[in-house]
Amino acid sequence: MNRESAVNLLLALLLIGVPLIAAGMGEPFYVTLATRVVVLALAAAGLNLALGLGGLLSFGHVAFFGLGGYVAGILATHAFNAEPLFAGIPGTTFMPLIWLVAVAVAGLVALPIGAISLRTTGVYFIMITLAFAQMIYYFAISWPAYGGEDGLSIYVRNAFPGVNTAKPLPYFLVCLAVLMATLLLFRLVEGSRFGSALQAARQNGTRLAAVGIPPFKIRLAAFTLSAMITGLAGALYADLNRFVGPSMLSWQMSGELIVLIILGGKGRLFGPVAGAMIFVCLEYVLGGITERWQFFLGLILLVIVLFARGGLLGLLSGKARHV
Amino acid sequence: MSEPVLEIRDLRKSFNALKATDGVSLDLKPGQIHALIGPNGAGKSTLIHQIAGTLRADSGTIRFLGRDIGGLDMAARAQLGLARSFQISSLAQEFSALRNVMLAVQAKKGSSFRFFRQVAGDKSLIEPAMAMLERVGLAARAHVPAAELSHGERRQLEIAIALALSPKAFLFDEPMAGMGPEGSKQLTRFLDGLRHEAPMLLVEHDMDAVFALADRVSVLVYGRIVATGTVDEIRSDPEVRRAYLGEAA
Numbered sequence: 001m002n003r004e005s006a007v008n009l010l011l012a013l014l015l016i017g018v019p020l021i022a023a024g025m026g027e028p029f030y031v032t033l034a035t036r037v038v039v040l041a042l043a044a045a046g047l048n049l050a051l052g053l054g055g056l057l058s059f060g061h062v063a064f065f066g067l068g069g070y071v072a073g074i075l076a077t078h079a080f081n082a083e084p085l086f087a088g089i090p091g092t093t094f095m096p097l098i099w100l101v102a103v104a105v106a107g108l109v110a111l112p113i114g115a116i117s118l119r120t121t122g123v124y125f126i127m128i129t130l131a132f133a134q135m136i137y138y139f140a141i142s143w144p145a146y147g148g149e150d151g152l153s154i155y156v157r158n159a160f161p162g163v164n165t166a167k168p169l170p171y172f173l174v175c176l177a178v179l180m181a182t183l184l185l186f187r188l189v190e191g192s193r194f195g196s197a198l199q200a201a202r203q204n205g206t207r208l209a210a211v212g213i214p215p216f217k218i219r220l221a222a223f224t225l226s227a228m229i230t231g232l233a234g235a236l237y238a239d240l241n242r243f244v245g246p247s248m249l250s251w252q253m254s255g256e257l258i259v260l261i262i263l264g265g266k267g268r269l270f271g272p273v274a275g276a277m278i279f280v281c282l283e284y285v286l287g288g289i290t291e292r293w294q295f296f297l298g299l300i301l302l303v304i305v306l307f308a309r310g311g312l313l314g315l316l317s318g319k320a321r322h323v
Numbered sequence: 324m325s326e327p328v329l330e331i332r333d334l335r336k337s338f339n340a341l342k343a344t345d346g347v348s349l350d351l352k353p354g355q356i357h358a359l360i361g362p363n364g365a366g367k368s369t370l371i372h373q374i375a376g377t378l379r380a381d382s383g384t385i386r387f388l389g390r391d392i393g394g395l396d397m398a399a400r401a402q403l404g405l406a407r408s409f410q411i412s413s414l415a416q417e418f419s420a421l422r423n424v425m426l427a428v429q430a431k432k433g434s435s436f437r438f439f440r441q442v443a444g445d446k447s448l449i450e451p452a453m454a455m456l457e458r459v460g461l462a463a464r465a466h467v468p469a470a471e472l473s474h475g476e477r478r479q480l481e482i483a484i485a486l487a488l489s490p491k492a493f494l495f496d497e498p499m500a501g502m503g504p505e506g507s508k509q510l511t512r513f514l515d516g517l518r519h520e521a522p523m524l525l526v527e528h529d530m531d532a533v534f535a536l537a538d539r540v541s542v543l544v545y546g547r548i549v550a551t552g553t554v555d556e557i558r559s560d561p562e563v564r565r566a567y568l569g570e571a572a
Contacts, residue, residue, distance in 0.1 A: 188438065188439050188441070189438050189439075191441040191442060191443055192437055192438050192439055192440060192441060192442065193429050193434070193435050193436075193437040193440070193442055193445075193448075194435055194436055194437055194438050195438075195442075196418075196422065196425070196426055196429065196435075196442050197426065197429070197435040199415070199417070199418070200415040200418065200426055203415040203416055203417055203418065204413055204414065204415050204416065206377070206397075206409075206413055207413050207414055207415055207423075207426075208398075208415075208426070209376075209396070209397040209398040209401065210375070210397060210398075210401055210406075210407055210409075210413070210484075211401055211426055211427040211430040211431075211484060211487075211488060212398050212399075212401035212402040212430040212431070212488065213398055213426070213429075213430045213435050214396065214398040214399070215398070218435060221436065
């Protein structure tokens with residue numbers, strides 16, 4: 001086992017161990033905090049596919065996060081009120097179905113957004129993805145049917161077969177299982193032919209085209225897959241807070257996802273996990289001391305960008321390995 | 324006479340007032356090495372870029388294997404069998420030499436939209452890629468990241484990638500650039516053997532290599548081909564001597 005795998009294992013144990021101990025000690029708050037880590041890590045893991053492997057700095061991934069959240073909120077609301085969505089299709093509180101719809105919606109929206117945005121590069125790509133996210137943000141604000149600016153409450157957390165999701169620990173375990181499955185998928189994709197092409201597209205798009213693989217198609221597929229994962233995280237996040245509102249679509253949230261990845265280690269399997277841990281800990285510990293905790297987050301980010309480009313994982317496990 | 328593999332007719336490309344390619348016509352025939360020479364700024368690389376698809380021509384046609392490829396992008400042209408090397412090495416820097424070649428093998432074999440099978444243990448990619456590295460004499464450096472290879476090794480790697488595509492034509496843009504005399508000689512011998520695999524359009528400044536290799540030579544000056552012929556014809560052409568070869572010839 002190399003050093004990075006050891007660090008990853010340690011992080012995974014920490015992520016499982018802390019909430020188990022907290023639950024044992026009758027401290028459900030910390031379980032909820034850990035769930036927040038897991039869900040943010042999942043959202044960032046999605047972005048990590050586009051940003052870390054593909055070098056696509058999407059500043060609009062919050063759009064898919066928010067869409068996933070609204071899918072969960074809207075389906076749950078319709079089920080709760082026993083009103084059909086449209087054409088007699090009922091809502092649902094069945095989590096696996098909600099996830100499926102969230103993933104599908106995120107993917108379907110990401111496809112055209114990616115197809116347009118990926119014709120640009122660099123700062124234009126950042127701006128155009130941001131613009132799309134802002135469009136969806138204002139759309140959500142101005143749609144009174146689903147709460148507009150006030151958002152939408154999920155009165156009872158949606159259901160997962162065989163699990164009492166209303167309790168913090170079972171819901172944490174559901175989210176953790178989803179995260180671990182996603183990280184496994186990330187690892188597989190990274191080492192696959194598609195992953196090779198995607199990483200080559202980041203390093204040198206011209207080289208990729210010169211061997212006959214169109215970089216645009218590879219990037220579009222990665223962007224869409226990445227959005228689907230972030231959309232799934234959105235659905236889990238809405239259920240965690242039992243609320244979805246326009247704040248889940250705000251551009252600050254997009255920035256936070258990028259910050260998570262940079263804190264943890266761009267392109268690394270457990271980078272989003274490490275990043276989410278640091279972020280939530282700072283938010284909780286420093287946030288308890290001062291309202292201005294993000295000032296300190298900024299300082300830490302500055303130090304990492306200047307002195308530890310590989311993020312926390314780079315610091316702990318050294319240079320990234322490449323076959 | 325056999326049909327040309329690559330047929331260029333009246334190609335034109337301007338950058339504002341500068342006519343970089345000014346009515347170029349050229350045929351690359353099977354089994355031949357066709358050298359393109361000319362002074363700096365004559366538009367040799369611009370021409371290669373238009374053939375490979377990095378740049379789009381303003382007018383004129385490029386036919387490859389009888390098909391007009393003017394509307395295709397670089398990836399589509401490469402898939403048809405047009406393999407190029409770059410004047411300045413263009414590699415996936417973080418990947419090892421082997422993975423750079425594996426990428427070409429993967430492209431040749433078909434779909435890159437495979438998400439699960441791991442390339443690290445995929446013999447159908449590794450073995451052909453390794454064979455190409457052996458051919459260019461880079462096998463011992465297979466696991467070194469491209470960024471850490473020497474300049475000459477990167478040139479060899481570019482050739483190995485082109486070979487791995489088993490192309491219908493090679494476009495080599497100054498493959499000897501920056502190589503020492505010994506390296507150039509070795510590469511010249513190597514390229515000599517390639518003409519039977521696929522014809523080659525070769526841009527090169529190393530005149531020894533050009534005169535040793537070329538079946539035909541075209542001289543490009545200010546975007547125009549001023550002469551085309553065999554090595555002997557070009558050597559004795561008074562206009563070429565004046566425009567390009569100068570005192571050296």
